[in-house]
Amino acid sequence: MDTKTRILVTRSGDSGRQLANRLEAHGVAVIHYAPVRLAAMPDPGATRARLLENLPVDILVAPSAEALRQLAELLEPAQLAAPVVVVPGPGTARVGAQLGFSRLAFPPCVGDSEHILRLPELEDVADARILIVAAAGGRDLIETRLRERGALVRRLEVYQRIAAPPPPETVERIMRGPSLVTLLASGGALTGLRQQLPEACWRVIASQALIAPSARVAALAREAGCARVSVADGADDRAMLAALGMVCPQLAAISYPLER
Numbered sequence: 001m002d003t004k005t006r007i008l009v010t011r012s013g014d015s016g017r018q019l020a021n022r023l024e025a026h027g028v029a030v031i032h033y034a035p036v037r038l039a040a041m042p043d044p045g046a047t048r049a050r051l052l053e054n055l056p057v058d059i060l061v062a063p064s065a066e067a068l069r070q071l072a073e074l075l076e077p078a079q080l081a082a083p084v085v086v087v088p089g090p091g092t093a094r095v096g097a098q099l100g101f102s103r104l105a106f107p108p109c110v111g112d113s114e115h116i117l118r119l120p121e122l123e124d125v126a127d128a129r130i131l132i133v134a135a136a137g138g139r140d141l142i143e144t145r146l147r148e149r150g151a152l153v154r155r156l157e158v159y160q161r162i163a164a165p166p167p168p169e170t171v172e173r174i175m176r177g178p179s180l181v182t183l184l185a186s187g188g189a190l191t192g193l194r195q196q197l198p199e200a201c202w203r204v205i206a207s208q209a210l211i212a213p214s215a216r217v218a219a220l221a222r223e224a225g226c227a228r229v230s231v232a233d234g235a236d237d238r239a240m241l242a243a244l245g246m247v248c249p250q251l252a253a254i255s256y257p258l259e260r
Contacts (some may be wrong), residue, residue: 004178005248006030008205010193011185011235012037012164015065019183019237026254029177033170034185035192037162038066038135040073047158048074054154056081057129059121061142063088064186065095065235067133070158072099082131084121088112088214091236109233112216113141126150133158135188161188165196174201181209181247183240187217194224211243 005028009020012034020032041047051074060082062068068087071080077100086105087093093106107115116122130146132155146153174180174197182205184190190212194202209228212218213235221229232243245252 004029005251006173006177006180007244008033008174008180008182010034010183010189016185019240022237023254026251028251028254031170031173033166033174034189035164035166035196036186036188037164039160039162040070041157041160044074047156050156051075051133051158054131054156055079057131057154058082059084059086059125059128059130059151061086061116061130061132062092062096063116063132063134063142065092066135066159068092068096068099068101071133072101074158077101086116086119086121088116089234091234091239094236112214113145114216116142117145122146122149124149127152130154131156135159135161163192163196166201171198171201174204179208180204181211181244183244184210184212184217184221185235186213187220190217190220190224209247211240211247213239 007023007028007030009016009030009032011019016032016034020030023030060080062071062085084103084105085096085101087096089106093104096104105119105121107119109115125146126149128151130151130153132143132153134157136157143153143155193205206226210221210226211230211232212221213232215231218229218231230243230247232239241254245254
């Protein structure tokens with residue numbers, strides 16, 4: 001595919017690299033830089049013990065695909081003893097199904113906190129035992145609202161975010177070249193870009209097209225000075241590629257699943 005548009009992929013780990021590889025296979029110029037690396041907690045044994053101490057529960061809330069992946073590493077899905085696992089959207093639900101989670105509840109659209117809180121499973125939760133598994137920070141609104149509804153809420157950190165400064169060649173590639181579209185993986189990725197990149201480099205990103213995985217992250221991007229923000233229907237490949245095709249019509253032919 002002949003295009004001069006460069007794509008900045010900010011998703012970390014293997015899934016970020018796979019998305020970058022798929023785009024490159026279609027002739028797209030890709031910069032893969034994840035400003036935040038997701039990793040297991042330093043002592044998985046201690047995390048597993050704390051998880052078991054908090055089980056069983058009535059509802060388990062996993063607000064990211066990484067939370068599900070870490071849960072699957074810590075325990076078999078059948079061991080979680082949670083009748084319902086709430087996740088933020090269809091993309092995360094697909095990840096959960098692949099990992100072996102059976103009963104998943106999720107909003108049909110972009111899963112920001114407000115949409116998650118509208119799920120029927122989270123409406124009448126007085127005295128319900130709810131465990132939120134996540135990284136430090138984020139999704140505080142969910143915890144606050146569930147407590148207001150009378151739920152017995154606990155929170156457990158099952159993974160951590162680690163800052164990853166950019167290599168010099170990444171900064172150079174962002175600064176030089178034709179138009180740039182940033183695929184923003186999360187609010188944490190947005191913060192990481194602002195904190196890890198030189199100011200001039202951040203201004204290049206903020207002045208060009210950016211695709212956010214939710215309305216919440218899009219609002220954060222606009223508050224950070226990004227003017228050309230589009231919202232995808234989630235953070236997974238399907239949603240991001242569909243949004244990319246809308247922003248860059250010359251890339252609309254790239255769909256999911258992609259040819260490998």
